[in-house]
Amino acid sequence: MDAAGQEAERGAAVGAAVGGVQVEIVQGTIETQQADVLVSPMVGDYPLSTRVGNILHEAAGSWLTNGFRKVGGEEAMPGDSVLVEGLPGLPTHAVFFLSLIPWDGDESGTTVQVLRLGINNILTSCENRGFASVALPVLGAGIALRFPHSVVARVLMEEIRAFEETRTSSTSLLVRIVTHPSDKEAYEAFMSVQEAVTHKEITENDYKDDQDSTTKRIVLLGKTGSGKSHLANTIFGEQLFTANNSANSGTNQCQVETKSISGKSITLVDTPGFFDTRRPEEELNREIISSMTTCSPGPHVFLIVLKVEKFTTHEQEIVGEICKHFSEDALKYAVVVFTHGDQLEKGTKIEEFVSQNKDLRDLVVKCGGRCHVFDNKYWNNKGQNNYRSNQLQLEALLQTIDKMVKEKDGACYTNTFLQNVEKVIRKQEGRIRASLGHLALQEIRKLAQANVSNQFLIQLAGIATGVLLGAFFGVEAMIRYVFKKIPGGISLVGPVVLAAGEVALTTGAIAGGVAIGTAAVAGGIIGGKAGHDAAVGAKTPTEAVKKAYKAVTDKRQAVLQKLEKN
Structure with a gap:
């Protein structure tokens, strides 16, 4: 086993498994870690502004800076992460560059809120991209960003815990926090905070039970x-x-x-x-x-x-x-x-x-x-x-x-639906807390519930509109096919199957009424999916309906044009 593996193994003994997220605190160097992706902090949008960034640049060379510019990293805002892939010279070929702001001395101020947002973005991106492991240094510590070890340790562990509570996936994710072997202060700070967070979880769960009883x-x-x-x-x-x-x-x-x-x-x-x-x-x-x-x-x-x-x-x-x-x-x-x-x-x-x-x-x-x-x-x-x-x-x-x-x-x-609703609400709470941390917990909860309810209503509006129009247009396409292909409009035709905008005819003659039903169902399914996809990004149910209408009518036009060519 190589040195990096030995470090990870030693760290695992003091790590904490929190549901599907396992946390390891290890002593080592970030550039030797074997993980799906590494994390490097940076000031603003300059990847070489920190010690970690320069170390990774020494290993990967110009591939790092060229790759960073290629993916548009120069437009990174505070809290954003920029993923650069295909880097040679590293055990992993992918690096998240996280844009942070230098420490301003306020433990609840803007710099800490940006750090929280950035950590959440990293963890969410790992889940969305299917990464099973991520290794990150003591974010914010060092000459460039100047965060105290105790602040970084507390914020990082709290955000990992919050992420685990709100994530919808049950797949495992390894989060390895790498402290430099010479930085004993950082290692001790993380170990101390981890013990405190674990104790706080137990205390809060006991309190939650007491609250639920009243x-x-x-x-x-x-x-x-x-x-x-x-x-x-x-x-x-x-x-x-x-x-x-x-x-x-x-x-x-x-x-x-x-x-x-x-x-x-x-x-x-x-x-x-x-x-x-x-x-x-x-x-x-x-x-x-x-x-x-x-x-x-x-x-x-x-x-x-x-x-x-x-x-x-x-x-x-x-x-x-x-x-x-x-x-x-x-x-x-x-x-x-x-x-x-x-x-x-x-x-x-x-x-x-x-x-x-x-x-x-x-x-x-x-x-x-x-x-x-x-x-x-x-x-x-x-x-x-x-x-x-x-x-x-x-x-x-x-x-x-x-x-x-x-x-x-x-x-x-x-039930499953309510559990998923709660996960989405908690994820919203995390985002609201990061941007509006001054609000009371009850206000954050109410705002998160309202946002989630509106999201579901938007999706529902898009799907319902798509299903209705898709069913109608599915029947229309079949009728047009009948009158175009069969003289006199004979009612015995092959059922129309719509799939991703395609029209296919299967063999076997069936009654026209059944064919219409098949077309309606098939069109409804496709319309529902189109309406759902179109509703993404809509801010109101009315906007979702308009987007769904346009998406389904566009798909209808494509289907009819294909019919005209056949």
């Missing part, structure tokens, strides 16, 4: 008119939520409010009529995305809101839709809450009402036997010890929620 994210689900908003107002004790009694009333948008109840923080997400069949599916999808980004990484509790009335097939379908959108596991985190409690016969408790209907009884059993009842009108002024009292029922509901969350050790309901 702070609850609760999502109300049910059809329009079931009393979700009235129930939310009853829980909070004031009129914060707007009631929508029909699919056409109100804003039909999710509403989120947070308040302390009996010393416990509760966030309520009042969803619109998710399961109202009169609402367009695209509109429902938009509201689901908005609701889920709001309560990411997932709700602690679902309140399935039903009226005290006959449990019909429609109500049963609502439960089916809940399981369809969130999976049946959601019921393990659910409480069935009935409204319009005055409809109960005198002296009847809600458990007795539930027992009279098998389907309703089965639902409550799947929800762990958890059910409560409220009334929107007549139970507000009754004494606390009276069963027909919202005050009594609220205390019982909160006790049920506390017990359920405690039994689950503070865990919330989540």
Whole structure:
């Protein structure tokens, strides 16, 4: 094993594996490291402005400066990284040159924010390009940039930790931090900070568990008119939520409010009529995305809101839709809450009402036997010890929620979609923190959630537009082919298959109706992809629709021109 390998091996013994990211702190020289890519700091856009840059230049010669100019490195801004590949004379043939600003003495100032941004850019680029390992020196230390070792060590380790928390890939990434053998101060600084960061992770995780036991994210689900908003107002004790009694009333948008109840923080997400069949599916999808980004990484509790009335097939379908959108596991985190409690016969408790209907009884059993009842009108002024009292029922509901969350050790309901949403939100938080570090954590979180929700809505708008137009144009292309190739427009043709703008005819005659269906589906798939790709970079859903429309119509024109030539 060569010296570099021995150094890495010794360093690995003191490294920390954090999920898919492994951190090694080694003593060695950067130019001898065997990794997919090296990192060299520079002042501004001059690659030879630091000691590391000059050392790499001695090994690679003019290939380094020529390659840097070729990829446009002279336009690098602070925090940018410039990748130069194909360098001879090094164990690795690729180097990231990271543009930094000299230390200004402020541990939370511009120079540190640029350093944070640059580290995040390096790690993100490694993941995007498929690099499995990266070696970097003590960034910012030295005569040119003058960063204190303690500051570099803290910032670098914090950004690696933040990157691991927000990354969407599960592939492994080795981050090797190389301190020079003669620089014992740097090595000790990194080892000290690494131990402190590890301790902080444990402390923060313990705190998170304590917070989860008192702070609850609760999502109300049910059809329009079931009393979700009235129930939310009853829980909070004031009129914060707007009631929508029909699919056409109100804003039909999710509403989120947070308040302390009996010393416990509760966030309520009042969803619109998710399961109202009169609402367009695209509109429902938009509201689901908005609701889920709001309560990411997932709700602690679902309140399935039903009226005290006959449990019909429609109500049963609502439960089916809940399981369809969130999976049946959601019921393990659910409480069935009935409204319009005055409809109960005198002296009847809600458990007795539930027992009279098998389907309703089965639902409550799947929800762990958890059910409560409220009334929107007549139970507000009754004494606390009276069963027909919202005050009594609220205390019982909160006790049920506390017990359920405690039994689950503070865990919330989540799924793959919600997990991915949370990763994207945290990545946004990192970017916002780097550029707007003065904001409070709550403000950063809200801004990140809004940005992510808007991104998803833009993609949804592009895909939906593309699918619709693609399906239509797919049918149009097939019809044109029929009337061009077959005299009289005979309806027996080979199915039209659209792929990447190509039109191909397979053998075998089938009925014209099936051919139209095939063309529509194929066109819809291609249109959806074109719409999705076109929506990238759009800033609003409206802009995404316009871009998707242009992309699909351009593809349509290319298809029709090909038909004319055949």
